[in-house]
Amino acid sequence: MTRSDQKTSPTYQDLILGLEKFWADRGCVVQQPHDLEVGAGTSAPETFLRVLGPQPYNVAYVQPSRRPADGRYGDNPNRLYKHTQLQVILKPPPATVQELYLESLTAIGIDLSQHDIKFEEDNWESPTLGAWGIGWQVMLDGLEITQFTYFQQCGGVDLDPICAELTYGLERIAAFLQDVDSVYDIVWARDPETGLAVTYGDVRYADELQFSVYNFERANVDYLWKHFDLFEAECQELLSAYRAIEKDDKTPAEAVACEKRRFPLLAAYDLCLKCSHLFNLLDSRGAISVTERVGVIARVRNLAVGISKAYLDQQGTAAPEVAARKQRQGAQGAAD
Amino acid sequence: MPDFLLEIGLEEVPARMIDAAETSLGFRIAKLLVDGRLDPGNAKMEEYSTPRRLAVLVRGVAASQPDSEEQVVGPSLKVSFKDGQPTQAAQAFAKKVGLPVEKLEKVATPKGEYLAVKVVNRGRAAGEVLADAVPKEIAALYWPKSMYWRSKNERFVRPLRWLVALLDDSAIPMELFGMPAQAGTRGHRILGGSATIPRASAYEETLREVKVIVSRGEREQRIRKALDAATRTVAGARWREDPELLDTVVNLTEWPAAILGNFDREFLDLPEEVLVTVMRDHQKYFAVQDASGKLAPHFLAVLNTEGDPAGIIRHGNERVLRARFNDACFFWQTDQKHPLRNRVPDLKKVTFQKDLGSYFDKSMRVQKLASLISQSLDDAGVKVRSGIVHKAALLAKTDLTTELVKEFTELQGIVGGLYARAQRLDPNMKDDQREAIATAIYDQYKPQSMEDSVPRTVEGAVLSVADKADSIAGMFALGLQPTGSKDPFALRRQANGIVKTIAEHKLPLSLRHLCSDALTGYTGSEAEKAFTAAGLDEALAGFFRERLEHYLRDVLGLEYDTVNAVLAAGFDDVVDAVARAQAVGKVRDLQDFLSIAAAFKRINNIFKQAQEKGFKTAADFDDSIATEEEKLLHAKAELLAPRFDAARESRDYADALIQLSTLRESVDNFFDKVMVMVDDDRVRANRLALLENLLRSFSTIADFSEIVTEGKGS
Known part of the structure; x- marks a missing residue:
C-alpha cells in the first residue's frame, strides 16, 4: 500500500461496522445511539449514568452529537453541526486498554507500522456535568482521531471503579482513511453490485444546511425558553418526588426500595438532556446574555x-440484586 | 560494587511534566542512597526518561550498608557498683547488651563516669534497603495533575504498567501500586516488543534494541540532525529554532525521526503569526524559512517512528495542515465581512468575569482609564496621541468575537491588530493613524512574561497598562487577589507587565493614582455590588510593591538589601524607584558609602532607643551647646543638603549619593568623639535633633539602614 485509494479503503459504514464488531468481540454491549439530541457521546445515559456506581459495564455505541453553534451551513469542509462519535466505555478498564485501542485501529485497516502515532496530554472537563477525567488526544500522522479519557469524577461523585472512555471521531477517521479533504466527499456506502457510491454529502448535506438555518436564524427564542422552563420544571418535580421517597420513613423499607427501583430517573435524565440542548440552541441564537x-x-x-x-442511591437500592446476580455468575464461572 | 537500575513504566506521561519528573526522581534516589549509606562516595548516576518511562541507573552502589559502631551508655558508676560489687543496675545493663559486667567499659561524661559498651550494627543489604525506600520515593513524586486507577489513595500521573528494579542482574523484591518489580521492560509501542534487561548496566543498549532511546539528550541530538537533514532538501532553507517546541517533541518520542512537508504557496498570504501558531501550537511542527528569513511553504514534523519511506506520514500531515490553513483562511475571510468597528456591541455577549461584567463593560472602563493615563502623561510632558489610545481601547477586545480568535485563542490581540491594519477603521483616518492603532491593539497583552518585550509604542503601553490595571483592581475588589501559589487570573503576571512597561517606557505615573483611577472605573456599575474587599488601597499598594521588588531583583539583578532600602523610601513612582535602585546599586560597595550606611543604621537604632525611653528631640539644633564635632557635622550637612537635593531633583541619584559619601569623615568623627545618649536632657535632645536632620535630609533616595554592611565595610 502506498496511499489509500478511496475505492479500496473502507466506507464510512464499514468503519462503523468494523469498530462495533471489534468491541463486540471484546465483550462490549453494542448499544444504539441515544435517541435525543446530545452534545457528545459522554452525555448519553450509557456513559453519564452507567459510569456511576460499582457495577462493571462495557459498551460501545455510535452517537450523533449536535453542537448548534458549530454549524456552517454545509460550507466548511471540516465543521459540522452534527458530527458522529463512536463511544466506548470500559468499566473498569483492563491494564491493556491502550493496546486494545491500538488493535482497534489495525482492525479498521490502519497499518500502524506505516504511521506515526502519539498519545498527547489532553484532559477533559465538563463543569456542567460535574465531570472530569485525565487522558490524551490520540494523534495519527498529526490528526487527532480519538479522545482517550480516564474518567475520575461524574456528577460531582468520585468514580469507583474508574472507567476508560474512548471517543473516536468518525468523520475525521473516514476522511483520513479515504484521503479526502472534505467530509462531504466521504463515501458513506458503496453498492457491492454496481460499485456506485453514496457520499456523506448525499446523506447529510441538507441536514447541515437546514439545521444551520434553524439554529442560527429561525429557532423561536421565546418558544425555546418556554421549552427550557417546562423541561426543567418537570425534571425538578421528578427529583423532588424521588427525594420525598428517600425521606419517607413510615413506609416499610422493602416498599421504599421497590418504589425507588421503579422510579423514572432515566426519564428525568432525558429531561435534563433536553434542557442542555435547548441551552445550546439559545446560545447559538445569541439569546443568552452574559x-x-x-x-x-x-x-x-x-x-x-x-x-x-x-x-x-437508586443503584445502591438495587445492590442486593446485583450482588445476587454476581454470585450466580461467579458460581457459573466456577462450574465451567 | 553493584549497579542499581530503576525503571518506572507508565502510560504516556504529559510531555510538559517529564523534565521535572526526571530531575526529581534522580534527586530523590541520590538522596536516598546517601541517607541509606549506600553511596560509597563515587557512585555515578544517570537519569533517563521517555514518554513511557522514568529511569535511574546508578553505577557502583554499596552492596550493603557499612557496619556501624554505636556507643550505648548504661548506668553511672556510682549506681553500678556497691562495695566494688556490681549492683542490679549494672547486671541488668550487662544482660541487655549481652556481655558480662567485667567486659563493660567505663566512659567519662560531663556528668561523671558511666558504664558503656560499643555495639556493632550490621549494615543491611542494599536490596533490602532499596526495596523499603524506593517505592515511597516514587509515590512521593510531585505531579501537576494526577489520577487514580486502582484506589483513590494511590495517585500518580498515569497508570503504572511495569516496574524494573535491578541490582546488577537480580531483581530487587519490591512492589509499587501492587506491581512487583522484575527485569522485563517494554520497547517502542509499534517498533519494539518487550525485552528483558540482563543486568542493570545494560539498560541503554537493551532499550535501544527495542527501539527506545532512553536519553533525552541523545534524542534531542537525533532530532536536531533529522531536522537539519530534512531541511537540506530545500535550497537555502533553515528551520526556525524553537527551544520550547524542541523540548516538547523530545518528550513525545522514544525513537524520533523528522520529515519535511509542504503546503500551498497561496497560504503564505495569511499573516505569518497565524501560520506559525497553527504549525507550532496546534501541530507541533517546526516552521521553515528561506534564505531571506521569510516563512517558506514547508514544515517539519517530528515522528515517533523509524521514518516514512513511502511518504504516507508526510501525506497525512500535509492533509491535516491544509485543512487547518483552509479553516484559518475561511475564518479570516468570514471575519472581514463584519469589521472590528461593528463588533463593539457584540462584546456585550462576551463575559470578562462573572461579577465584573462583559468585555463591553471592560472596554468602556479601559477607554476611560487609558484617557486618564494619557492625560497625566501629557501633563508630565510625555507626548501621547490620545486619539489613537482612545480608538485602540475601544476596539482592543473586539477580536474576541472573531472566528479566528475563537479557533486560535492564543492569537488574541494579535488578530485584532492584524484586522485593524487590514480594515478601514474610519473613512477619514490617515494610514499612519491606522497603523498606530493596529500596533497598540496588537501589543495590548505584552509583555506576557518578564522575558517578553513591552509594547512598541507609548500608545500601546498606555493601553496595555490600563487593561491590566482594570483587571487587577476589579479582581482585588472582589477579593480574588492571588494567595500563595494560587493566582488563577494571572494577576501577578499582569502586574509584572505593568511594572516592566512603565519602567521601560519610562512613564511618569503614580501607581497609587493608577489603582485608584482603575477602581473608580467601577463606580456605579453592576460589578460594584459584588465588591467586598476592604483596605483595597493598601492591598493594591502592597501587591505592586512586591511586583516592583521582583522586577528590581530578578529582572535588573539588584541585591535584595539595595531593593529594600530603595523601596522603603518610596515605590509609587516606578521609574524613579528604578533610577534610585540603580544608583544605590552602583555606589553601594564604595567604602565611604558603606560607612555612611552603617552610620544611618546606628542613627536608626539610637532613635529606637530614644523612643523606648521617651527621650525628646529638640526642635532645632542649637550651636551654642554643641561640641566641635557636632558643629562640624551640622555645618557640613547644611552645606551638602542643597547640592544633594539638586542632584536628586535632576534625578542624578548616583551623584547625590557620592555627594553624600563625602560626609563620611564628619560622621565617623562625630560617632568617635560624641556620645548621644548622655544624661543631660538638653544636650541629648540637641544631638538627636542633629541626627534627625541628617535622616530627614538624606533618606529620600533610600533608607540606608536597610543596606547590609556587615563584612563589607571596615
Missing part, C-alpha cells in the same frame, strides 16, 4: 448533579 449565561449553566448542572446523586 449575566444570564452563568445562571442557565448552573440550572442545567443542578439537574445533572441531582440526577447522578439520586441515580447512585
Whole structure:
C-alpha cells in the first residue's frame, strides 16, 4: 500500500461496522445511539449514568452529537453541526486498554507500522456535568482521531471503579482513511453490485444546511425558553418526588426500595438532556446574555448533579440484586 | 560494587511534566542512597526518561550498608557498683547488651563516669534497603495533575504498567501500586516488543534494541540532525529554532525521526503569526524559512517512528495542515465581512468575569482609564496621541468575537491588530493613524512574561497598562487577589507587565493614582455590588510593591538589601524607584558609602532607643551647646543638603549619593568623639535633633539602614 485509494479503503459504514464488531468481540454491549439530541457521546445515559456506581459495564455505541453553534451551513469542509462519535466505555478498564485501542485501529485497516502515532496530554472537563477525567488526544500522522479519557469524577461523585472512555471521531477517521479533504466527499456506502457510491454529502448535506438555518436564524427564542422552563420544571418535580421517597420513613423499607427501583430517573435524565440542548440552541441564537449565561449553566448542572446523586442511591437500592446476580455468575464461572 | 537500575513504566506521561519528573526522581534516589549509606562516595548516576518511562541507573552502589559502631551508655558508676560489687543496675545493663559486667567499659561524661559498651550494627543489604525506600520515593513524586486507577489513595500521573528494579542482574523484591518489580521492560509501542534487561548496566543498549532511546539528550541530538537533514532538501532553507517546541517533541518520542512537508504557496498570504501558531501550537511542527528569513511553504514534523519511506506520514500531515490553513483562511475571510468597528456591541455577549461584567463593560472602563493615563502623561510632558489610545481601547477586545480568535485563542490581540491594519477603521483616518492603532491593539497583552518585550509604542503601553490595571483592581475588589501559589487570573503576571512597561517606557505615573483611577472605573456599575474587599488601597499598594521588588531583583539583578532600602523610601513612582535602585546599586560597595550606611543604621537604632525611653528631640539644633564635632557635622550637612537635593531633583541619584559619601569623615568623627545618649536632657535632645536632620535630609533616595554592611565595610 502506498496511499489509500478511496475505492479500496473502507466506507464510512464499514468503519462503523468494523469498530462495533471489534468491541463486540471484546465483550462490549453494542448499544444504539441515544435517541435525543446530545452534545457528545459522554452525555448519553450509557456513559453519564452507567459510569456511576460499582457495577462493571462495557459498551460501545455510535452517537450523533449536535453542537448548534458549530454549524456552517454545509460550507466548511471540516465543521459540522452534527458530527458522529463512536463511544466506548470500559468499566473498569483492563491494564491493556491502550493496546486494545491500538488493535482497534489495525482492525479498521490502519497499518500502524506505516504511521506515526502519539498519545498527547489532553484532559477533559465538563463543569456542567460535574465531570472530569485525565487522558490524551490520540494523534495519527498529526490528526487527532480519538479522545482517550480516564474518567475520575461524574456528577460531582468520585468514580469507583474508574472507567476508560474512548471517543473516536468518525468523520475525521473516514476522511483520513479515504484521503479526502472534505467530509462531504466521504463515501458513506458503496453498492457491492454496481460499485456506485453514496457520499456523506448525499446523506447529510441538507441536514447541515437546514439545521444551520434553524439554529442560527429561525429557532423561536421565546418558544425555546418556554421549552427550557417546562423541561426543567418537570425534571425538578421528578427529583423532588424521588427525594420525598428517600425521606419517607413510615413506609416499610422493602416498599421504599421497590418504589425507588421503579422510579423514572432515566426519564428525568432525558429531561435534563433536553434542557442542555435547548441551552445550546439559545446560545447559538445569541439569546443568552452574559449575566444570564452563568445562571442557565448552573440550572442545567443542578439537574445533572441531582440526577447522578439520586441515580447512585437508586443503584445502591438495587445492590442486593446485583450482588445476587454476581454470585450466580461467579458460581457459573466456577462450574465451567 | 553493584549497579542499581530503576525503571518506572507508565502510560504516556504529559510531555510538559517529564523534565521535572526526571530531575526529581534522580534527586530523590541520590538522596536516598546517601541517607541509606549506600553511596560509597563515587557512585555515578544517570537519569533517563521517555514518554513511557522514568529511569535511574546508578553505577557502583554499596552492596550493603557499612557496619556501624554505636556507643550505648548504661548506668553511672556510682549506681553500678556497691562495695566494688556490681549492683542490679549494672547486671541488668550487662544482660541487655549481652556481655558480662567485667567486659563493660567505663566512659567519662560531663556528668561523671558511666558504664558503656560499643555495639556493632550490621549494615543491611542494599536490596533490602532499596526495596523499603524506593517505592515511597516514587509515590512521593510531585505531579501537576494526577489520577487514580486502582484506589483513590494511590495517585500518580498515569497508570503504572511495569516496574524494573535491578541490582546488577537480580531483581530487587519490591512492589509499587501492587506491581512487583522484575527485569522485563517494554520497547517502542509499534517498533519494539518487550525485552528483558540482563543486568542493570545494560539498560541503554537493551532499550535501544527495542527501539527506545532512553536519553533525552541523545534524542534531542537525533532530532536536531533529522531536522537539519530534512531541511537540506530545500535550497537555502533553515528551520526556525524553537527551544520550547524542541523540548516538547523530545518528550513525545522514544525513537524520533523528522520529515519535511509542504503546503500551498497561496497560504503564505495569511499573516505569518497565524501560520506559525497553527504549525507550532496546534501541530507541533517546526516552521521553515528561506534564505531571506521569510516563512517558506514547508514544515517539519517530528515522528515517533523509524521514518516514512513511502511518504504516507508526510501525506497525512500535509492533509491535516491544509485543512487547518483552509479553516484559518475561511475564518479570516468570514471575519472581514463584519469589521472590528461593528463588533463593539457584540462584546456585550462576551463575559470578562462573572461579577465584573462583559468585555463591553471592560472596554468602556479601559477607554476611560487609558484617557486618564494619557492625560497625566501629557501633563508630565510625555507626548501621547490620545486619539489613537482612545480608538485602540475601544476596539482592543473586539477580536474576541472573531472566528479566528475563537479557533486560535492564543492569537488574541494579535488578530485584532492584524484586522485593524487590514480594515478601514474610519473613512477619514490617515494610514499612519491606522497603523498606530493596529500596533497598540496588537501589543495590548505584552509583555506576557518578564522575558517578553513591552509594547512598541507609548500608545500601546498606555493601553496595555490600563487593561491590566482594570483587571487587577476589579479582581482585588472582589477579593480574588492571588494567595500563595494560587493566582488563577494571572494577576501577578499582569502586574509584572505593568511594572516592566512603565519602567521601560519610562512613564511618569503614580501607581497609587493608577489603582485608584482603575477602581473608580467601577463606580456605579453592576460589578460594584459584588465588591467586598476592604483596605483595597493598601492591598493594591502592597501587591505592586512586591511586583516592583521582583522586577528590581530578578529582572535588573539588584541585591535584595539595595531593593529594600530603595523601596522603603518610596515605590509609587516606578521609574524613579528604578533610577534610585540603580544608583544605590552602583555606589553601594564604595567604602565611604558603606560607612555612611552603617552610620544611618546606628542613627536608626539610637532613635529606637530614644523612643523606648521617651527621650525628646529638640526642635532645632542649637550651636551654642554643641561640641566641635557636632558643629562640624551640622555645618557640613547644611552645606551638602542643597547640592544633594539638586542632584536628586535632576534625578542624578548616583551623584547625590557620592555627594553624600563625602560626609563620611564628619560622621565617623562625630560617632568617635560624641556620645548621644548622655544624661543631660538638653544636650541629648540637641544631638538627636542633629541626627534627625541628617535622616530627614538624606533618606529620600533610600533608607540606608536597610543596606547590609556587615563584612563589607571596615
